[in-house]
Amino acid sequence: MIHISDLRASVGDKEILKGISLDVGAGEIHAIMGPNGSGKSTLAQVLAGHPGYEVTSGSVIYQGKDLLDMEPEERAQAGVFLAFQYPVEIPGVSNAYFLRTAYNEVRKARGEPEADPLEFLDIVADRLKLVDLDEAMLQRSVNAGFSGGEKKRNEILQLAVLDPALAILDETDSGLDIDALRTVADGVNKLRRQDNAFLVVTHYQRLLNYIVPDRVHVLVDGRIARSGGKELALELEARGYDWITAEQGVGA
Amino acid sequence: MATAFLKQFTNLEPEGPAWLTAIRQRAIARFGDVGFPTTRNEDWHFTSPAPIAEATFEPMRAPTGLPDESTLAALLPGTADWIRLVFVNGRFAPTLSRPDAAGGVKVMSLAAAYREEPSLLEYHLTQRADIVDPAQVFTAINTAFMADGAVVQVQPGVSTPVPIHLLFLTDDAATGGVSHPRVLLVAEPGSNATVVEQYASLGGSRYLTNAVTEAWVGDGSTLHHIRLQQEARDAFHVGTTAVHQERDSHFLSFSFATGAALSRINIFSGLHGRGCGATLNGLYILGGSQHCDHQTRIVHAQPDCYSRELYKGVLDDASHGVFNGKVYVHPEAQKTDGKQTNNTLLLSERARIDTKPQLEIFADDVKCTHGATVGRIDETALFYMKSRGIPNTQARKLLTYAFAAEVLETIPVDILRDGLERMALERFTGTTDA
Secondary structure, eight states, X not given: OEEXXXXXXXXXXXXXXXXXXXXXXXXXXXEEEOOTTSSHHHHHHHHHTOTTOEEEEEEEEETTEEGGGSOHHHHHHTTEEEEOSSOOOEEEEEHHHHHHHHHHHHHHHTTXXXXXXXXXXXXXXXXXXXXXXXXXXXXXXETTTOOXXXXXXXXXXXXXXXXXXXXXXXXXXXXXXXXXXXXXHHHHHHHOOTTOEEEEEOSSSGGGGTSOOSEEEEEETTEEEEEEOHHHHHHHHHHOSHHHHHHHTSOO | OXXXXXXXXXXXOOOSOHHHHHHHHHHHHHHHHHOSOOTTSGGGTTOOOHHHHTSOOXXXXXXXXXXXXXXXXXXXXXXXXXXXXXXXXXXXXXXXXXXXXXXXXXXXXXXXXXXXXXXXXXXXXXXXXXXXXXXXXXXXXXXXXXXXXXEEEEOTTOBOXXXXXXXXEEOGGGXXXXXXXXXXXXXXXXXXXXXXXXXXXXXXXXXXXXXXXXXXXXXXXXXXXXXXXXXXXXXXXXXXXXXXXXXXXXXXXXXXXXXXXXXXXXEEEEEOSTTOEEEEEEEEEEOTXXXXXXXXXXXXXXXXXEEEEEEEEEEOTTOEEEEEEEEEEOTTOTTOEEEEEEEEEEOSTTOEEEEEEEEEEOOSSOEEEEEEXXXXXXXXXXXXXXXXXXXXXXXXXXXXXXXXXXXXXXXXXXXXXXXXXHHHHHHHHSOOOO
């Protein structure tokens, strides 16, 4: 699905990703964990094409294509999705219009016919149930005045509607109470298939009780310090990050 | 040129009562004394009226023909059941109008009001709009030349079931001409009405519309006034709305401006009773080398009143927007609560906005705030949309529309709000559904 090789990225003069290599195959869920400031969110943003980061070296091959050579919208149309840590409010644009526009752009890119507003309503009604959101939210402006939990559920709704091949969840669990966390995790689990993959970025192990990863990678100071199975997440929960940081001999 | 108007006046055979003729003579004399303003006049600092002052406009010629119903309906869809008066090239078009006098509201042309409502006119007409201030000579010119227009009187306690649509059109014969439409709105005590004043073009170029609207909002009444300036792109438009508010009255104004090469829109309200509210909102969408200047003035003359202003502008290419918001608070107007906001979105490096709040407060127990922002497209929101597959150009247009939609949402008439949202969306995105 995606092959990341020695990826380095900077903001201004500050290097944040210092050589990341990672392979995620179809049907897999990988978790990216790590202390604050380790570069987890940067990795997520760089993969989505955020213009604020400069990739200085390395490569990212997604489904055989050079991902770094694609505009953010081209990446989305090709099936890469980033669930934002801080979803953006867009007052004045309804969720319905936003979602349908995005859906149709992705459909167009796949050579599939666009959905008219009524057809789209059918599609989205089904997905709304998945994240326990009310249909009335479609008429509200995108994320405007949403609670933290609603914003995160809206990200998962978008994920469900756009049906990406590679979904990157950036701290989707932050700011969620346990019920909302379960709802979001259940939604993701129902979307798991043999032909898609998830990259779950999280600071805490809690989310991984519900979304069980195949692999866990610990990021420290812009590098993957350790990789392992799902039990690595439990060890981190018990021991914290300090022991890995200490093993690396670098400050977090 | 000033001399052209003075000469035209000597040839004028003014209609209306004798008292009005006397006021017309005073008005033209005032114009003769002070002439057109220049940018040295503080109220015209950012807008030079020279393109109007240096041109010669003939009295507008009669229309070559009248538009059909489908043409009119397309200008403001969904309004087939509204009360409507139509004027083409400054002339009342009775066959296109639906002046429903039933239901407690009188809607008639100015010429009809001369005959049927002489005392109403004598009490209100020319009483609200200032012709003495040198900055307001366009009102003086309108007063001297006013020939046709609309008179609306909402009877005490009446709520009009449908809005009243006053439609001022031009056609090809308007080219190079000037019209001076005059509107008088009287909301008697306890009444509630919505008036939509629309200036649009079906043809004609380089013409001048010089409009004046006077409104009196009686005790406890509410008047919604929505003004649409959609003149031809090379036309000139000067429009003044002068409002007098009595106790516990509410005046809610919306100014939507997308047309004309040069336009100046004045919205003035005087709060002359306790417990009044004035809400002045607006949206201007400009491109090319368009110039649009909004001047608002709210006079708090009595205690316990509030005023709210939200003006937004979307400026592309080398267009130039001006917003000047004046708020005067008299010494006796304690507990005044005023808020003014002007937000502008610049879509081009060459676009320009001059925004100037002007608060003059002579009472000590008041709350008055103002704020202005000038910005470009929000890059965070842009990336969010792109990350969902929406291409750059479309995302930018959608964000531009969203900026404008915030103020359009304040329009209380559903069909009109939806119509203007569609117009704005179409202008920005080429589609009509959001």
